């Protein structure tokens with residue numbers, strides 16, 4: 153069964169067509185990247201999948217159920233992290249994770265929070281208020297929060313954008329291991345081509361609201377006669 157089947161999505165903001173007839177599937181255990189230049193329509197696509205905005209047309213089916221008609225059941229099985237989403241700054245890290253664990257009705261919330269604190273090495277930060285954290289530290293809290301409900305689909309908008317190379321590398325390893333162990337699917341956007349090559353099974357390139365190419369990093373490099381994904385990106389983005 154597909155985790156996500158998005159069909160012929162269209163979203164306009166006034167005169168701007170942000171997403172123009174995009175179809176996309178994510179299978180069980182698959183890590184899929186949406187790549188493309190600034191303004192290509194990646195975040196808008198993710199926001200429709202997350203039910204944050206409603207498509208003008210097209211359909212989104214998650215776990216075999218139409219998002220528009222089964223919102224609560226479907227959304228309880230997914231989660232999201234993005235550096236541009238703020239966590240409550242006046243709360244301490246452990247308070248944020250406890251609050252979200254309760255909100256998501258996580259079973260054994262204390263144990264789950266403790267697991268994620270360990271996984272993301274948040275122990276030394278647990279008593280710090282979120283507003284005092286660096287952006288990279290906040291990213292780790294965001295990712296821990298996003299995994300609280302053991303999502304079957306994890307949607308990540310530029311997950312490692314604020315992390316230093318060492319932290320980024322460790323988080324990438326962690327996320328890849330999670331996808332392999334739990335079979336949870338991921339849909340991510342990133343401007344880091346090495347990250348995408350390392351983490352993603354399949355890549356969909358967007359340009360001007362359309363998916364213009366898709367395949368594995370290797371397939372795309374072969375198709376475009378490119379050395380690597382960075383070169384593919386430049387070729388696709390520059391038409």
Ligand SMILES: Nc1ncnc2c1ncn2[C@@H]1O[C@H](COP(=O)(O)OP(=O)(O)OP(=O)(O)O)[C@@H](O)[C@H]1O
Pocket residue numbers: 165168169170188189190191192193194195196197
């Ligand atoms: N709420 C909005 N109101 C008006 N225009 C919007 C809105 N959200 C997005 N857009 C426009 O839709 C287009 C696609 O934006 P989107 O954020 O999806 O791009 P993106 O591929 O995620 O870009 P980036 O790589 O810069 O994050 C852009 O032209 C953007 O200006």
